[in-house]
Amino acid sequence: MHHHDQPSGIYLISPSGAVRDPQTVELAAQRLKGMGFKVSVDRSALAVHERFAGTDAQRLAGIQRAIKQKHPIVMATRGGYGLSRLLPHIDWQAVADSGKTFIGQSDFTAFNLALLAQTGACSLTGPTAVFDFGGKTVDDLTQALFQEMLSGELEILSFEAPDADAVDARGILWGGNLAMLASLVGTPYLPRVPGGILFLEDVGEHPFRIERMLAQLWQAGVLDGQQAIILGRFTEYRLAEHDQGYDLASVVGWLRRTVKVPVVTGLPYGHVKLKATLPVGAQVGIATEDGMAHLVLQEHHH
Amino acid sequence: MHHHDQPSGIYLISPSGAVRDPQTVELAAQRLKGMGFKVSVDRSALAVHERFAGTDAQRLAGIQRAIKQKHPIVMATRGGYGLSRLLPHIDWQAVADSGKTFIGQSDFTAFNLALLAQTGACSLTGPTAVFDFGGKTVDDLTQALFQEMLSGELEILSFEAPDADAVDARGILWGGNLAMLASLVGTPYLPRVPGGILFLEDVGEHPFRIERMLAQLWQAGVLDGQQAIILGRFTEYRLAEHDQGYDLASVVGWLRRTVKVPVVTGLPYGHVKLKATLPVGAQVGIATEDGMAHLVLQEHHH
Numbered sequence: 001m002h003h004h005d006q007p008s009g010i011y012l013i014s015p016s017g018a019v020r021d022p023q024t025v026e027l028a029a030q031r032l033k034g035m036g037f038k039v040s041v042d043r044s045a046l047a048v049h050e051r052f053a054g055t056d057a058q059r060l061a062g063i064q065r066a067i068k069q070k071h072p073i074v075m076a077t078r079g080g081y082g083l084s085r086l087l088p089h090i091d092w093q094a095v096a097d098s099g100k101t102f103i104g105q106s107d108f109t110a111f112n113l114a115l116l117a118q119t120g121a122c123s124l125t126g127p128t129a130v131f132d133f134g135g136k137t138v139d140d141l142t143q144a145l146f147q148e149m150l151s152g153e154l155e156i157l158s159f160e161a162p163d164a165d166a167v168d169a170r171g172i173l174w175g176g177n178l179a180m181l182a183s184l185v186g187t188p189y190l191p192r193v194p195g196g197i198l199f200l201e202d203v204g205e206h207p208f209r210i211e212r213m214l215a216q217l218w219q220a221g222v223l224d225g226q227q228a229i230i231l232g233r234f235t236e237y238r239l240a241e242h243d244q245g246y247d248l249a250s251v252v253g254w255l256r257r258t259v260k261v262p263v264v265t266g267l268p269y270g271h272v273k274l275k276a277t278l279p280v281g282a283q284v285g286i287a288t289e290d291g292m293a294h295l296v297l298q299e300h301h302h
Numbered sequence: 303m304h305h306h307d308q309p310s311g312i313y314l315i316s317p318s319g320a321v322r323d324p325q326t327v328e329l330a331a332q333r334l335k336g337m338g339f340k341v342s343v344d345r346s347a348l349a350v351h352e353r354f355a356g357t358d359a360q361r362l363a364g365i366q367r368a369i370k371q372k373h374p375i376v377m378a379t380r381g382g383y384g385l386s387r388l389l390p391h392i393d394w395q396a397v398a399d400s401g402k403t404f405i406g407q408s409d410f411t412a413f414n415l416a417l418l419a420q421t422g423a424c425s426l427t428g429p430t431a432v433f434d435f436g437g438k439t440v441d442d443l444t445q446a447l448f449q450e451m452l453s454g455e456l457e458i459l460s461f462e463a464p465d466a467d468a469v470d471a472r473g474i475l476w477g478g479n480l481a482m483l484a485s486l487v488g489t490p491y492l493p494r495v496p497g498g499i500l501f502l503e504d505v506g507e508h509p510f511r512i513e514r515m516l517a518q519l520w521q522a523g524v525l526d527g528q529q530a531i532i533l534g535r536f537t538e539y540r541l542a543e544h545d546q547g548y549d550l551a552s553v554v555g556w557l558r559r560t561v562k563v564p565v566v567t568g569l570p571y572g573h574v575k576l577k578a579t580l581p582v583g584a585q586v587g588i589a590t591e592d593g594m595a596h597l598v599l600q601e602h603h604h
């Protein structure tokens with residue numbers, strides 16, 4: 001984490017899917033400059049190979065350059081698919097030793113979690129350049145939360161959680177995209193976080209698939225001993241007539257009956273415009289009270 | 303496995319998704335009777351709870367009744383979603399000790415693999431009542447392969463495999479639906495099959511998701527030491543413009559470059575009408591020659 005009084009520089013890389021419209025990266029760079037950041041775009045950030053932002057070698061080279069360049073923040077242009085292939089080929093210790101603050105989302109969950117698993121180092125999840133800063137509009141709160149997290153000013157993230165279980169706990173915050181997390185189970189890239197605080201989101205996954213992934217985490221022992229499971233947004237799925245009333249609420253009910261871990265709902269995080277910037281691998285606190293949840297982040301800088 | 307000269311009895315259960323049209327089960331029962339089987343339908347086979355064929359308790363009771371009834375074969379009416387929830391609650395030793403031959407597909411892969419993992423017992427994958435015997439037509443070859451497998455007459459399954467790597471090996475056959483298999487990684491329900499022969503199929507999964515699941519198996523060590531990976535049908539996915547040429551062939555190419563295991567294509571198995579009935583957990587042989595693959599099954603009865 002960095003705590004400069006002056007905003008610092010951001011280096012944009014594309015470790016996952018190809019950028020479809022280069023102008024979105026240009027617009028994102030302008031917007032980030034408007035916030036006071038210096039911005040550099042990696043030379044292969046706009047590369048295209050099949051559905052990927054360049055070949056595996058190109059995307060790995062982009063990560064290597066990101067480690068060595070001068071800006072303290074490294075942001076993914078977008079998610080998609082592509083990091084899974086790269087995980088065994090990334091020098092995680094070099095990533096950790098760089099001291100850079102890496103940020104991304106969705107497919108980037110593999111990066112966040114592998115870095116934590118392999119080195120214990122912290123990184124961020126939140127905005128990506130194209131989705132959050134490269135479109136027609138920018139969500140003001142998303143931008144504010146991003147800037148406050150980077151400057152170390154964000155101490156508590158409070159959000160409405162009317163359906164939350166009672167909890168008051170401290171632990172390591174970890175998680176991200178559920179499908180990516182589930183895809184790491186059994187591999188050396190899933191961190192073991194005893195007493196952790198696990199947050200999850202997903203997009204385009206039917207509730208039965210969300211439940212199947214949660215069942216895997218449950219049966220693999222990943223949920224054992226977690227202090228809380230915080231649910232972000234699960235969006236863009238379609239229920240069918242034969243679901244006969246089975247929906248996301250059914251899944252949350254099943255989770256509560258099955259796993260003895262408090263569930264907190266309402267986290268502003270997911271494949272949506274309004275999203276918090278969250279530290280993956282940092283010590284945090286979580287407490288619920290009067291229909292609100294409070295994620296205490298002030299301990300993230302250590 | 304059973305080797306009666308006379309066809310024996312089949313007991314139909316619904317451990318997964320709800321049967322949508324009861325007439326399909328009635329028609330399947332008639333067709334199976336027409337093949338010479340006696341057929342009984344479990345009393346909760348047509349139950350409906352949300353998207354499931356009854357509550358978890360109802361579906362578990364159906365499995366318990368299947369163990370205790372008289373017919374030697376137990377067939378799932380259909381797949382869907384539902385076994386994942388039940389895995390920790392099934393008495394696997396009782397299933398193995400029953401000596402029954404269980405058969406199903408898709409979601410039923412969880413049953414096949416958990417039984418193998420927990421007890422070493424063999425079961426079958428292939429036709430389900432509704433999909434294969436409850437529709438307008440029945441595939442003659444699917445029916446013949448089903449009957450020959452049950453009677454122990456099927457010694458070698460030969461199929462066109464023009465893109466197969468050279469292989470001549472013997473080992474335990476295991477696998478089924480890739481998404482279900484991947485969902486078991488890290489849990490006590492994924493068997494460890496050193497020197498195994500792994501077969502896979504899937505439906506409605508984009509190639510990038512197929513690859514992500516294979517990457518998980520690779521990085522989790524599941525593919526290490528396998529003697530062959532046999533690919534069945536991967537169907538009903540839709541490529542997008544931004545895939546830019548990335549397709550199922552790209553995935554197979556990536557798999558071959560990444561994992562040092564011979565890949566055999568063309569297995570008639572998947573969410574398609576023409577499918578073999580295969581033993582999960584039995585010793586088999588696999589050999590390729592002149593664009594053909596030969597799966598030697600005669601050792602399946604032991």
